[in-house]
Amino acid sequence: MSCSTPDAAQLDGAPAAVLTVSDSCARGEKKDLSGPAVEEALKRRGFRVSARGVVADDSSTIQKKLIEMCRSARLVVTTGGTGIAPRDVTPEATRAVCERLVEGIAEHMRAEGMRKTRFAALSRGVCGVRETSLILNLPGSPSGAVESLEAVADLLSHALELVAGKTEHG
Numbered sequence: 001m002s003c004s005t006p007d008a009a010q011l012d013g014a015p016a017a018v019l020t021v022s023d024s025c026a027r028g029e030k031k032d033l034s035g036p037a038v039e040e041a042l043k044r045r046g047f048r049v050s051a052r053g054v055v056a057d058d059s060s061t062i063q064k065k066l067i068e069m070c071r072s073a074r075l076v077v078t079t080g081g082t083g084i085a086p087r088d089v090t091p092e093a094t095r096a097v098c099e100r101l102v103e104g105i106a107e108h109m110r111a112e113g114m115r116k117t118r119f120a121a122l123s124r125g126v127c128g129v130r131e132t133s134l135i136l137n138l139p140g141s142p143s144g145a146v147e148s149l150e151a152v153a154d155l156l157s158h159a160l161e162l163v164a165g166k167t168e169h170g
Helices: 006-010 034-044 059-070 090-097 103-114 118-122 142-163
Strands: 014-021 047-055 075-079 127-130 133-138
Touching: 014 034, 014 059, 034 047, 034 075, 034 142, 047 059, 059 075, 059 090, 059 127, 059 133, 075 142, 090 127, 090 133, 103 118, 103 127, 103 133, 103 142, 133 142
Parallel strands: 014 047, 014 075, 075 133
Antiparallel strands: 127 133
16 A cells, blocks of 8 residues: 555654564564564554564563553554464453453454465454554564554554544544
């Protein structure tokens, strides 16, 4: 999608943060490919990525970083840790720091993902609200992360307006 969409115009410069959750990337054994791919996709959508980070698959570490990122970003996007492996704890960490979940966004990502691969059904990513920020969990593969983000990108502008308290209708 191009930046000429209405959402991109409304989101011009909105602060976003990207958090990669990966044991191997946190240890420096693997290069983070998903975080940069998500960052580029957000920029194409009109966001200003103000923070990036990489953490291990540890719930308390993820929670602390999410809380920190929500202080300065309206949208916090995670990549990784959403599967069913024992160390995949990103959804649990996200739930722990959110006041409310936005189930429809995660459901929509999975539904769109299943059009491309049946393995999208194994994703447990969630979307939730913390204060005035939206937290969105994406899969760990670069293509899966970007495709999942693109599946819901048109919803983000309105969701962020609502989270900020802008509920008037035109």
